[in-house]
Amino acid sequence: MTDHSRSFCAAVDWGTSSFRLWLLDDEGTVIASSSSNEGMMHCAGTGFAPVLDAHLAKVGAPAGTPVLICGMAGARQGWLEAPYMEVPASLMALSAQAARVLDAEGDVRILPGLSLNDPQAPNAMRGEETQLLGAVGENGNALVCMPGTHSKWVKIENGTVTHFSSFMTGELFSLLTKHGILQHAIEADRAVSADDAAFLSALERTTAQAHAALSGLFGVRAAQLLGFEARADGAAHLSGLLIGGEISAARGLYGEGLEVTLIASHPVDALYRTALERQGFSVALKDAGEASRAGLFNSAKRIWSQ
């Protein structure tokens, strides 16, 4: 039996379309957890407090358990805006910038996102900064790749985020497979594996030519029109182009032959590992969910254990 009297805090990763809560003891061990698809989009209609309260009740959190949240709940259209910290930004300082939700019962705080206020390359993240803290630590040095709907590449020097960039890789895959001409060339729900020939062949082209992702997209269809590939190859071909194109662009931004900390979940972790290695990066893999939890716990300790 779990011992709820040891509860130290509830850690919440509240994204655009997902909610994930862990009840943690003061060593960061998980006492209980709960998740759902009640993300920011859902809660914009129903309100945020009832969703949080229901999950706290579900995991049996003692009354008064403090709650630390990261992610889109802190966006302008979320529960309470937690203003961005501008890079260069110390990951250790996230906790001090947490926004306190005054209309919540108990102590509920939302960690800020990060912004890159460069008019030539403006950028923003919410949620990933917490994974960075969890995966890289307070004083780490790393180049980080975080695959997703909007993938992030992040440079961290001595615990400080100095630069980051975004790629709409996951969203482009989704748009191109659901709408437009390529939907006829792709089985949208087909799982892609890292050793698919069409995936590897597309990766190879993006490694050789930075522009292959753009100049090769129509080839997903043409390869089938001309009999070089079957419809079953479409998803792997497109994945290879988009993931390879992202990594090729990141090589242009951050350099060649580096070690990359890959913060990802199954099944995309295997595709990115292969793609990164093919383009000359060495890869240290960290699980995205564990990184969120560890980052939230680290920040919670700074807030409530002083």
Add this chain to the structure above:
Amino acid sequence: MTDHSRSFCAAVDWGTSSFRLWLLDDEGTVIASSSSNEGMMHCAGTGFAPVLDAHLAKVGAPAGTPVLICGMAGARQGWLEAPYMEVPASLMALSAQAARVLDAEGDVRILPGLSLNDPQAPNAMRGEETQLLGAVGENGNALVCMPGTHSKWVKIENGTVTHFSSFMTGELFSLLTKHGILQHAIEADRAVSADDAAFLSALERTTAQAHAALSGLFGVRAAQLLGFEARADGAAHLSGLLIGGEISAARGLYGEGLEVTLIASHPVDALYRTALERQGFSVALKDAGEASRAGLFNSAKRIWSQ
């Protein structure tokens, strides 16, 4: 009054979503014309012959007027498949490869498309080959840019197409403005002009960095989140990234500082002219509709004037 007794042929550009017919005399002068949105997609349900007959009647074509068609009506899912000519392919030879529609009244033929049967860069076009003949001629030399839903770049040597590539520039613009996160950052029906600051600034970034189209997409949203741009700038910003990215990739494929024959229509012609010139190309503009008509007429003369 037009003199229908001088009718030489009907020239038809039958695309995916559009139909355009010109009744021509034997010098290629337009006697009458008709157009509608009865493209291949529409006719797949209703049949092709009735649509053609209705337009022939509308322009008053004398019985027995021969008809030459280019475009998607010749696709596998069209009226009758006109098999691709494989590049290298002579534009002068298109007419000899036209497929005769046997179930049509009178002499109706469909020009073939072109295919690039390279497993590493497979590609196909239907309709553009006819514009190329019309704009560049039987013995021309040119690097051609044809903006569109699926833009084409084509290398022509002495009237022979030796290479071409495709970019899904128009489709990406449409998908990104109608679905997904950027729809909130873009007024979809906002006209973009070639001197919009957000257009020019995005162009500049794609000129400097080939990967800017991919690494900069999310910046359309971030620029607004961080107050650098307004929603009114979104369409111009995205146009600049996608058009600039296409041209930057084409520079990688075909070389720097060349003259480009731009076959385009209003209003995209002005955007591409500016973007091409900013990346060091010199531009000779040809109207896309006139190019189709001239290419059809050239081929019709070869078929019916021997």
